[in-house]
Amino acid sequence: MNRPLPLGWLLAAVILVVVPAALWLFGSAYAARLAQLVLITALLAAALNLLIGTAGLLSLDTVVYYGFGAYLTAILSTNYGTTLPTEILAAAAAGALLGGLIGWPLVRLASIFFAVATMGLATIFHTTVLNWVDLTRGPMGYRGIPAFKLGEFTIDGWAGNYYVIAVVVLGGVWIVHRLTHSYYGNAMRAAREDEDCARAMGLSPHALKLQAYAVHASLMSVAGALYAHANNFLSPDNFVLLESGLTLTAVVVGGLGSLPGAFIGALVVVLVPELLRPLGNLRAFGFGMILFLSILFLPRGLWSEVSSLAFVRRHLFREGWLKR
Amino acid sequence: MSSLLEIDRLSRHFHGLRAVDEVSFGVNRGELVGLIGPNGAGKTTVFNCIAGTLAPTLGELRFDGARITGFAPERVAALGIARTFQNLRVFPDITVYDNVSVGAIGRAGVSFAGALLPFLERGRTRRIADSTSTALERFGLAAHAGTLAGNLSYGQKKLLEIARALALEPKLLLLDEPAAGLNGNETEALAVLVRDLRDAGLTILLVEHDMPMVMRVCDRIVVLDSGRLIADGAPAQVRADAAVRAAYLGDDS
Numbered sequence: 001m002n003r004p005l006p007l008g009w010l011l012a013a014v015i016l017v018v019v020p021a022a023l024w025l026f027g028s029a030y031a032a033r034l035a036q037l038v039l040i041t042a043l044l045a046a047a048l049n050l051l052i053g054t055a056g057l058l059s060l061d062t063v064v065y066y067g068f069g070a071y072l073t074a075i076l077s078t079n080y081g082t083t084l085p086t087e088i089l090a091a092a093a094a095g096a097l098l099g100g101l102i103g104w105p106l107v108r109l110a111s112i113f114f115a116v117a118t119m120g121l122a123t124i125f126h127t128t129v130l131n132w133v134d135l136t137r138g139p140m141g142y143r144g145i146p147a148f149k150l151g152e153f154t155i156d157g158w159a160g161n162y163y164v165i166a167v168v169v170l171g172g173v174w175i176v177h178r179l180t181h182s183y184y185g186n187a188m189r190a191a192r193e194d195e196d197c198a199r200a201m202g203l204s205p206h207a208l209k210l211q212a213y214a215v216h217a218s219l220m221s222v223a224g225a226l227y228a229h230a231n232n233f234l235s236p237d238n239f240v241l242l243e244s245g246l247t248l249t250a251v252v253v254g255g256l257g258s259l260p261g262a263f264i265g266a267l268v269v270v271l272v273p274e275l276l277r278p279l280g281n282l283r284a285f286g287f288g289m290i291l292f293l294s295i296l297f298l299p300r301g302l303w304s305e306v307s308s309l310a311f312v313r314r315h316l317f318r319e320g321w322l323k324r
Numbered sequence: 325m326s327s328l329l330e331i332d333r334l335s336r337h338f339h340g341l342r343a344v345d346e347v348s349f350g351v352n353r354g355e356l357v358g359l360i361g362p363n364g365a366g367k368t369t370v371f372n373c374i375a376g377t378l379a380p381t382l383g384e385l386r387f388d389g390a391r392i393t394g395f396a397p398e399r400v401a402a403l404g405i406a407r408t409f410q411n412l413r414v415f416p417d418i419t420v421y422d423n424v425s426v427g428a429i430g431r432a433g434v435s436f437a438g439a440l441l442p443f444l445e446r447g448r449t450r451r452i453a454d455s456t457s458t459a460l461e462r463f464g465l466a467a468h469a470g471t472l473a474g475n476l477s478y479g480q481k482k483l484l485e486i487a488r489a490l491a492l493e494p495k496l497l498l499l500d501e502p503a504a505g506l507n508g509n510e511t512e513a514l515a516v517l518v519r520d521l522r523d524a525g526l527t528i529l530l531v532e533h534d535m536p537m538v539m540r541v542c543d544r545i546v547v548l549d550s551g552r553l554i555a556d557g558a559p560a561q562v563r564a565d566a567a568v569r570a571a572y573l574g575d576d577s
């Protein structure tokens with residue numbers, strides 16, 4: 001009964017075997033770097049999807065928690081020589097705590113007001129990082145962040161980095177998967193659809209939304225921890241509102257509320273701009289055009305919530321998780 | 325017979341409008357009580373006060389012997405009061421199965437930890453699955469389990485709302501105009517169903533404009549007019565009441 005999904009195995013196999021093999025055979029340092037970025041973006045998109053797709057909270061504060069986790073890790077590893085497990089736990093716990101505190105008043109706001117408030121958070125965060133020079137080194141950026149450390153080992157080389165990132169990202173995505181493909185997910189979707197009616201059914205939408213918000217903050221903070229090491233360098237410019245917009249784009253292009261969509265969306269927003277490099281100055285134009293047209297013609301994204309839920313559940317029913 | 329629900333001088337005002345004005349009545353265990361009255365009489369407002377959607381301006385509500393005045397809706401639901409809405413409130417973008425499961429989830433509860441580590445909540449999960457399936461089958465919705473609720477016919481949506489409320493396994497069911505918009509056959513089937521629920525021991529408070537149905541299924545009828553209670557008695561008694569005929573039923577019924 002407790003077998004993981006075949007779909008999950010497929011995803012794990014692609015990420016842990018197929019992609020590294022392809023990188024090893026044909027890849028370059030550049031390709032490996034892109035692969036890492038796709039994975040980190042997929043975790044961001046999965047976390048944001050939990051919030052926007054499942055809980056229905058349109059949020060633009062990705063960079064707040066992503067940046068928080070990144071700077072936290074940069075500071076910890078540079079000053080205290082922390083190792084990977086400590087950093088991941090610290091980022092997860094501090095992210096959840098920060099998300100819980102900010103989320104408490106925030107998730108009471110309705111739709112558009114919530115969105116505007118999160119935009120404000122993103123701006124506050126960027127300004128803080130830019131100006132709190134003692135802590136963040138300000139506009140100069142945080143240079144020389146050490147590589148991942150596991151116990152006594154320092155992980156260098158693309159393969160080690162890739163595997164660390166892959167395992168952590170898969171873990172994070174598994175958490176989102178469990179939360180969305182369970183009765184807990186049904187409760188969140190009900191709160192999203194009609195808050196008053198959900199309350200009449202005995203659910204507490206505020207608690208559900210707050211939990212979704214804290215989990216999303218925690219996972220994004222973990223993604224930030226990965227990014228800090230993978231990139232060795234952080235700049236306030238990595239954490240501007242536009243970056244939140246890019247994660248939002250990944251979620252919408254992939255399909256709101258759909259977990260496979262998070263991966264597809266991450267692939268699109270990371271790889272398409274790279275593929276468009278030959279366009280030179282027209283690159284941003286081409287990318288914008290693709291996004292614009294894909295939303296016009298595929299408003300439910302490449303893989304919609306409905307079909308993704310139906311797809312995943314065929315396995316859940318077979319395993320007896322859910323009963324018809 | 326003991327009262328399951330007691331409404332004691334309940335009032336709800338909207339900016340000076342007395343939508344509900346010192347209304348008192350009780351609903352006994354196992355009883356099917358009709359709440360009728362002309363448009364704007366205050367029936368839905370009474371429901372909203374019981375269910376916690378609106379706070380009463382004055383008065384007291386007791387359920388199962390305990391005071392529930394001004395409780396939040398989720399707390400009232402957890403105590404065992406389920407409702408349907410006059411204007412359909414299904415969750416349109418999730419499936420029929422998921423809609424009904426929400427009621428069962430409200431009863432059994434779900435937790436964050438349980439979602440991550442399912443073995444912690446195997447019993448709960450089974451209970452949710454069982455009451456969901458039972459409710460789906462009882463209302464002939466099992467065949468549509470995978471359909472998005474928004475795609476159901478109007479009549480099916482009305483049934484879905486009742487199924488969802490029943491999945492909460494309530495002690496008291498509040499039905500707000502379940503027959504509105506249904507055709508003759510559907511209304512007939514609904515009347516049978518409501519009566520069956522009552523015969524199975526459920527306590528029901530029914531707001532309905534379809535008089536033949538109300539007269540036929542209810543054990544007792546309470547009549548509101550302009551926020552005030554004007555009659556409370558057996559169907560035959562209420563039908564013969566002069567004040568009720570003048571306010572609502574008209575002289576031809």
Ligand SMILES: Nc1ncnc2c1ncn2[C@@H]1O[C@H](COP(=O)(O)OP(=O)(O)OP(=O)(O)O)[C@@H](O)[C@H]1O
Pocket residue numbers: 338341343361362363364365366367368369370410
């Ligand atoms: N939220 C509200 N704000 C202001 N006035 C309200 C509100 N809800 C109800 N009212 C008013 O209170 C009165 C009673 O309304 P209510 O909906 O309870 O009537 P009802 O008996 O359910 O009528 P119907 O048979 O048409 O459903 C009406 O005059 C209505 O306009």
Ligand SMILES: [Mg+2]
Pocket residue numbers: 367368369410
């Ligand atoms: Mg009404």
